[in-house]
Amino acid sequence: MAKILNIQQVAKSFKGGTKKIMVLNDITFEIESGDTFSIVGPSGSGKTTLLGLCAGLDRPDSGTIILCGEDISKLNEDERAGLRNQKVGFVFQDFQLLPTLTALENVAVPLELQGAKNAKSKAMELLDKVGLADRYDHYPSQLSGGEQQRVAVARAFSNNPDILFADEPTGNLDVTTGENVVELLFNLNKELGTTLVIVTHDLELAQKTQKILKLKGGTIVSQESGKQW
């Protein structure tokens, strides 16, 4: 199977006052195309930082990151943004929907900005797929947390991404609602073949993925197979 992400000896530090704080060190792993993959570890272990590097939101201090065949550690910000628009989707813990736009507009507007034709009908199709056919005209404040996260999932899939990164996607949801959102993500992985990379501190959720990467203090402590869905 082809590798969709290949990370070799990545390190990342941030400035903390006059000091440099090492946040990730000697990170090496690969993700197969179409896999479900989780990154777990205690708070502060570097999960979100690693996800941001994998997705090209930030650059490593050293090491290489090959995402969808491109060495993103060598690309500038515009080039990385271009790759993200074409091939990458994101889901965040706090949904990050625009409060002044309806559910439909939250999905359609990013598509329109990318010059997509039929943005509205594509957005409707996606909202139907996530079970929100009757919520097109609702604003985020009129939707439950689970429904907001479904809109965010529809938006994340709007560019037909090869890989979807989700940062604590169930963190703001109750257990049952969180399970429903996770089931939706796994169904989309099966149906569309989209690689799924999930940061979570929920070990039960991690066990549903094919591979689990454990971080502690910015280094990898283990890479295991999950029990899977």
Ligand code: ADP
């Ligand atoms: P996790 O997601 O596992 O909770 P993070 O990746 O958010 O961990 O953070 C790892 C460490 O990096 C923390 O100590 C955090 O304070 C630090 N950190 C993250 N982002 C920045 C930043 N932009 N500037 C300085 N320190 C940061």
